[in-house]
Amino acid sequence: MDLELLFCKSKVFVHPSRSAVDNVPGFLIISREAHEAKHDSVLAWIPERSLDSRQLQWLNDADLDIDKVKRRSPGILSSTRSSWSFSMKIGYLYSIEFRPPSTNGWWYGSVVLHSKCSNEDDSLPVLFFHDDICPSTELKRKELNKSFDPFSSSGEIYWGGVDFRDAIASIVDLQRTALEPTIWLINATLDDLRNFSPQRMNDDTGKDYNNDLSVNDVVWNKWESAKWGLMSRIADATSKTGSYMGNLIRQHPLVKFAERNSDNPYVRKLLANPRVQEVQDDFDSARVYLAKWALGVKQQADDYQRTHEQSDIYRSLLKNELGIDGENDVQFTDEELNRALERNYPVTKQKWDSFFDSQGRLMITVQEVKDHIFHGGIQDMELRKEVWMFLFGVYFWDSSTDERLQLDQTLREVYEKGYKESWTNRKPHEDAREEEYWQDQIFRIDKDVKRNDRHMDIFKYNTADGKKPESGADSVDEPGGTIDEGSNNWILKNPHLISLKNILVSYNSYNPNLGYVQGMCDLLSPIYYVVRDEALAFWCFVNFMERMERNFLRDQSGIRDQMYTLSELCILMLPKLSDHLNKCDSSNLFFCFRMLLVWFKREFEFKDVCSIWEVFLTDYYSSQFQLFFMLAILQKNSEPIIQNLNQFDQVLKYFNDMHGTMDWNDLTTRAELLFVRFAKMMSIMSRKKELLEPLNASGGAITSGIELHDIDSDEETHAGKEQLPCDSKYLRLLLSKEVVKQREGPREPDSVK
Incomplete structure (x- = not known):
């Protein structure tokens, strides 16, 4: 079995009893099989006493410098089990509680692992980080002390559990709960996060918990409610100016x-x-x-x-x-305010990956994904590139990774050999008016592309590589010559601007009735900037225009x-x-x-x-x-x-x-x-309106047995005749989620574009 080591921390102990002599040292490791996705990584704790000298040395080396050993895979990662050892996929964890050490050294920092399966919690030991004898933690502390900064990147006092938490956060979506700062949820749903919000705690009861329960009781009660809520869901789910x-x-x-x-x-x-x-x-x-x-x-x-x-x-x-x-x-x-204000959980790469199974198929409902996006947004541009392919309808929500790869290939061929080739090899139209119209479309597209978002990095410089020229000019047509962009008398060289033009001209061939209308370049620009792929950006734009065409009729x-x-x-x-x-x-x-x-x-x-x-x-x-x-x-x-x-x-x-x-x-x-x-x-x-209809039909008598206390007979009669906004x-x-689509009719010779 070819395994890759992702994280290793030595001198992580299990404390079976109150006596220090019973403490069991071991290694906390994270690994994955080479062919599996990162979010399918396995978390394990292995006691030192179950290892031979070669294995022990290998893991000690990994603790100090994992890059030297991560590509090696001795049998250590699948060694025989012993007491207290455990191994489980990180995705099976519901949460991790990080309990920092005392500043005066009275107790060690520890982590408590909570599984999604309640009966597994008893088999997962509390793990204690003996930072005073852990080589990697001691080494990092010395580096921090040299800079007179004992804090980690998150602003808290550094201890070994911080390294473990950072490793987990690089693999799955890890969110700290607002209710209890030591508890972090793994791949949490928005409902899980909302369950742990202080506002939700008070809203659920209509009173302040602190008047009746201790803080620990509050955390535990809410913990059990959120956890079993999750378990029940798992169980139920098997223009030219001339x-x-x-x-x-x-x-x-x-x-x-x-x-x-x-x-x-x-x-x-x-x-x-x-x-x-x-x-x-x-x-x-x-x-x-x-x-x-x-x-x-x-x-x-x-x-x-x-x-x-x-x-x-x-x-x-x-x-x-x-x-x-x-x-x-x-x-x-x-x-209403509390729910709308909960916009603190952007979709991260780790969170996005957790939505899909090993085949790349969605494991949660589309509405749940949209809830995450609507209320949290997308964390960065790199992830946005992947998510937008779904939002713009290029990828189907129920597709697999292989199906999406096949679709990519097909869409590229249709774009290149179909729509793009139809105008790159185009001959002048026999009808002079049609030819004039086509040339005008190209002129309008060219003009709008040249002035499109020139403040953006990839569109800023008109050079063959899109990068800043050595001369330092913002836009250069010939070496040493600065362009007067208002004149439009310059040739496109920037590859990204050229792609914008290619897409817009190809869309003109795709939808000849609509053609090009000012404003369409504004809609394409963000799509291309995010996707950075001409063919795929074209199909995103095509789908987007199904919704936006009504704006340009x-x-x-x-x-x-x-x-x-x-x-x-x-x-x-x-x-x-x-x-x-x-x-x-x-x-x-x-x-x-x-x-x-x-x-x-x-x-x-x-x-x-x-x-x-x-x-x-x-x-x-x-x-x-x-x-x-x-x-x-x-x-x-x-x-x-x-x-x-x-x-x-x-x-x-x-x-x-x-x-x-x-x-x-x-x-x-x-x-x-x-x-x-x-x-x-x-x-x-x-x-x-429903209540007043039987009243009007009976000439004033309410036949349904429902009393309208705030409406007298004159008001009822008047209201029955009144047309309400509903x-x-x-x-x-406006209450419908179905996209409103309107298509342009056939283009006549005198049509206004």
Whole structure:
């Protein structure tokens, strides 16, 4: 059996009795078979007396310098058993308790291992670290003393158990519990972590445990509850700026209609606004959106507000059932706040690996994985590369490692020999208009790629290797020559920018009806940066665009529906802000256009954008959670807006200047709370409607036997005729996790792109 040694610590004792003469020294080791994954490593304790002199020397050498021996595998790791020795897979452990030594030397530091199987705990001895005679611990202490720093990297006094804990943390996900700092959970679920939170302890009983129980009793009771909860689950589970584009835009019927009505002073003033022009310069679609809004969306929003003004009937009902203060837009219970605030456990590489079995198949539910991602995020970019392949739908959640490798190969071939080859070997189109359209698409893609995220390291320098040129110039076309990037008169050399262009042109071939629209490069850039593979990034982008295509439709119906939904949400959840925006002539919510179009790509730092997208892509609560994130931004800024802004220009400038000023984590928490509140409000309104239907059908008599204490007969009759927000198809759709998809229709010669 070919084994690899990962960790070794000598002079780890078992204390069978109170007498020191009975203490048994041994080695605490971690090993794994060469073909197994790291998280399948085995933890073992072997007493010194069961070893021969050669084996003893080998492990003593490993204690001092494991790199010298880790590739060797003598029979020691599978030696015969003796009393107190044990061996078990690390993944079978539920937790480890690390008890540091006393500072005055009265007792040794020790670790207590807790298995997921309760009957195994009795067979696992408490392990004591005799640091005073352990060569590796003594050596490290001397090194620390030379620097006058006796602390480990974690900030605690160094002892042998720290080395063991660091080794475990490099193999599995190890999380310290908030309730008891000495207890660390292995591959814990979010429910396990929540069970050990102090807030959960108090919430479960409605009182402070400290008034009735000792701290040890509290820990033990919660320990047993969390442990057996886990065991029960285990048991149950067996645009080109030229005449061509200008003519196309002017040919759009909405734009034509707007221009015919350009004598309308309101429309003329809006379209000439310099702040609006700034957005139009970045996104051609903004002009079409404004035309659409100017012709009808504002009237729809005004009609909705008049029809759905918050009546005293269900305001009273919401206040009674949810504790909402009618004077405030949003209030939350402590329970809702506690859950939303538990965002301290990012998914680590070790945690991610623990989700899968030896074949690479998921061992927990997809919803559990999404819970981890939604509430904790992904720890680093390297892991994000793997997780995003699932979130973007390239990998199936129920696939194995081998199936994913085969899929990789197939997807690369289809991309290279199918879509990419279709345009790299393309001949000019016989139809001059089609050829002009194609060349315009290439021009637009090339222009957007050249200005894409040039502050990012891999996109910054236009050199053949993407690295900083020796001259020190930011972008160099020819040696010693600095580029005027605004001119676009330079050739792409950066391999990553070239890949961006290849993907966008290939997508043009994949989806010729939509083609390229400004903003799509914004969506591709984070995907490519994370994945760093042209073919796989293409398929992530293809799947992403199935969800995002609705933002780029020629008639703007997809983005219009989202803005209209947001308007209804704001009226329902933030009525005071909604009223004020209406007075500011901002009920069209145009200031939200760019944020929703490219999912807040230009409002946050790059790493924050990645974290925000991960939350959205889980569809944990809703497939349109981006609207609640936008609502959270509105809610967070409602007071400054109401108190200080009173004009459309001011509101637009306020939101356009938000880049780098917002805390995405805070906004995600607020968005979750807003959704929870929204879902409850919709449920209450639906129940109210059900209760009033038999009343209206019987002419006023309640036939169901249910009494509505807070509603008199006049209010009941009025409410029965009133259309509640829960009847809105837009708001109801927010409760669905199914992704909303809209596809562009066939492209006509005069279609606006």
